[in-house]
Amino acid sequence: MNENRDFTPAPASTRASAAGLLRHPSHPPVLSARNLTKTYGPTTALAGLSLDIRAGESVAIMGASGSGKTTLLHVLAGIIAPDSGQVHLNLPGQSVQVEALAESARSRLRREAFGFVFQQGLLIPELNALENVAVALMLNGAPRPAAEQAAAGWLQALGLGGMEQRRLGELSGGQAQRVAIARAQVTGAGVIFADEPTGALDSATSADVMQVLLESTIGAGKTLIVVTHDDGVAASCGRVLTMRDGRLTGDSAGGVIAAGLARGGNQ
Numbered sequence: 001m002n003e004n005r006d007f008t009p010a011p012a013s014t015r016a017s018a019a020g021l022l023r024h025p026s027h028p029p030v031l032s033a034r035n036l037t038k039t040y041g042p043t044t045a046l047a048g049l050s051l052d053i054r055a056g057e058s059v060a061i062m063g064a065s066g067s068g069k070t071t072l073l074h075v076l077a078g079i080i081a082p083d084s085g086q087v088h089l090n091l092p093g094q095s096v097q098v099e100a101l102a103e104s105a106r107s108r109l110r111r112e113a114f115g116f117v118f119q120q121g122l123l124i125p126e127l128n129a130l131e132n133v134a135v136a137l138m139l140n141g142a143p144r145p146a147a148e149q150a151a152a153g154w155l156q157a158l159g160l161g162g163m164e165q166r167r168l169g170e171l172s173g174g175q176a177q178r179v180a181i182a183r184a185q186v187t188g189a190g191v192i193f194a195d196e197p198t199g200a201l202d203s204a205t206s207a208d209v210m211q212v213l214l215e216s217t218i219g220a221g222k223t224l225i226v227v228t229h230d231d232g233v234a235a236s237c238g239r240v241l242t243m244r245d246g247r248l249t250g251d252s253a254g255g256v257i258a259a260g261l262a263r264g265g266n267q
């Protein structure tokens with residue numbers, strides 16, 4: 001998978017690093033979920049959820065705390081397996097039934113095809129900004145000099161030139177999230193998952209980080225799926241999904257979800 005990896009630095013403009021994904025509406029979705037269920041003991045986190053996401057879309061997932069947003073993100077990204085249902089990933093040259101993969105293959109998929117930006121926790125405090133970004137490439141086998149060159153290109157492109165040697169504690173919350181955004185994308189991942197990426201930021205910094213995230217993903221032809229409680233973040237995305245009790249209850253692309261699809265019907 002991903003045989004054409006190269007570890008060249010990011011171009012000065014992230015817009016130039018188009019992922020080459022197909023955007024035409026007649027092409028199959030990049031992610032197709034069907035009838036997903038997931039329970040934790042007595043708790044139903046996903047109650048038969050179906051969803052298609054097309055390449056190049058920016059999709060916000062909203063809903064009350066406990067409605068299943070993070071669980072959905074983790075199932076789509078192969079971090080956890082659903083109890084039942086399917087997730088199909090369709091990237092150029094790569095058609096994969098995510099939930100059917102062995103853990104080692106899912107782990108490789110997460111490292112190579114997906115990028116992750118979470119509220120906090122993915123960056124390593126002992127490493128500086130450059131190393132935190134480069135490590136994502138080195139985990140995929142890139143030699144350190146090439147990885148650091150690519151990392152430096154991304155930090156520069158995201159407005160962090162000159163901050164390469166700073167550790168996490170020496171960066172503001174917004175700067176740290178830019179490092180996380182660089183790290184999520186340095187591998188060339190075509191699909192970026194973000195879980196409350198601005199949850200710990202004030203509203204001005206939040207808007208700034210969302211702009212960087214959108215420009216570097218959607219602006220480069222990638223797909224962005226972002227869980228958020230923030231109306232401003234959702235408004236900046238092209239499509240807004242709403243969840244309740246493990247089901248989709250709203251989709252700005254198609255109005256309110258038809259009852260059959262919300263129940264996990266074969267759409």
Ligand SMILES: Nc1ncnc2c1ncn2[C@@H]1O[C@H](COP(=O)(O)OP(=O)(O)OP(=O)(O)O)[C@@H](O)[C@H]1O
Nearest residue numbers: 040043044045063064065066067068069070071072
């Ligand atoms: N590992 C787990 N063990 C037990 N219950 C879990 C686990 N993960 C999630 N849950 C439960 O599943 C439901 C959905 O959780 P999830 O984290 O997906 O919600 P969420 O919509 O992301 O909420 P929030 O907005 O608070 O992050 C919740 O009731 C939660 O308590």
Ligand SMILES: [Mg+2]
Nearest residue numbers: 069070071195
């Ligand atoms: Mg959550």
